[in-house]
Amino acid sequence: MEHLLLVGASSFIGGEIYKQAKEQGIHIIGTATKPKNPEWYPFDLAEDDITEVLAASGLMDALKRGEEVQTIVTAFYCGNERTVTNLPFAERVNLWGTQQMLDRFHALGIHTLWFSTEHIFSGRDGLAPYTEEALSCPVFAYGRHKAEIECYIKEKMPEMLIYRLSQNIDVNPVGIQILSEVYERQKTEKHFRSIKGQIISPTYIGDTAKWALEGLRRHLSGIYHCANPEYMERADFVRRFLKALGSDATVEAVPVETFGFKEGRPLDTRMSIEKLKKAIPELSFHSVNWVFAEFIRRQKG
C-alpha cells in the first residue's frame, strides 16, 4: 500500500486505523469535518469536493505519477435516533455526499473500503446468521442509508470493497463506545435496561482496523462481513461486563417498544464471516473477555 486516504480519521474506528497505518509505515492522509489534529485536512461530505483534499495533500500528484492510492471511508452521519430526527441533513451527507465522493474515487481508479453495518438486516426474519448474499431489509433510517450506498457501489463500482461491521468495542476508556458508557453509568446507576432479543457480535476495534488494512492490501472487492464470531444478547453483554467490573447492578432485557424510539430496531443480525475467513485465512478476533480484562486493567493502571 503506497498511499492511504482516510475519510473520517476523527471517527472512533478511524482513529484506530490511523494509528495502525502509521505504525505500519503507511503514508496516510486523514480528514475530519473540523480537524483537531493539524495533520488532517478539512472535508465535509455535505458541501466539499474530495478532489480538493486529494490535490492539497499531494495524492493527486501521486496518482499522476502512477502510484497507488487507496481509501478507507468511515465518514457517515451515524446515530440511530439522530439520523431520523435530522433526516434531510443525514440524507445529504450519507446519500448525496457519499455518492459524489465515491464517484470521484471510481473515476480516479482509487480502490476504496467503505464501512457498512449488520443493521442493513432486520434481524426479525429468522435468517441469521446472514451471509453476504442475503437480501437487506433495514428497519430504520441509518440502516436504509447504508443499504442504499451498498446498492450504489454494487451497481456502479464493483471493484470497491465493503465491510459490514457489528458493534465495535475498545480497550481504551475514551470516546463514545458502549464499554465507556456502561463503565461511567454503573458508578451511579444500579439498574440497566437493554433491548430484548437484540444480538450483537462485540468486535475489538483493533481487529477491525487490522483486517481493514489487510483487506485493502489484498485488493479485495465486493461485500464481506467483518465481525467477531462470538455473539450474545446485548443484555448479556452488559451483564458480563458489569460482573467483570465487580458491579452488582442488574440488567433487564425489555421489548424495544419500551424505549419510545422513533423507529424500530434490528434484532438478531448475526453475520457469517466465512467469506472473509477464506479471503484472509489468518483472520482471528480477540475474545470479549480479553477486551473486558484489558479495559479494566487500563482503568486501574
Ligand SMILES: NC(=O)c1ccc[n+]([C@@H]2O[C@H](COP(=O)([O-])OP(=O)(O)OC[C@H]3O[C@@H](n4cnc5c(N)ncnc54)[C@H](OP(=O)(O)O)[C@@H]3O)[C@@H](O)[C@H]2O)c1
Ligand atoms: N462503531 C461501530 O460499532 C460501527 C458498527 C457498524 C458500522 N459502523 C460504521 O463504521 C464507520 C465508522 O464508525 P464510527 O463509530 O467510528 O463513527 P463515528 O465515531 O460516529 O464517526 C463518524 C465519522 O463521520 C464523520 N462525519 C460525520 N458527518 C460528516 C460530514 N458531513 N462530512 C464528513 N465527515 C463526516 C465524522 O467526522 P467529524 O467527527 O470530523 O465530524 C467522523 O469521522 C461508520 O460508517 C459506521 O456507520 C460502525
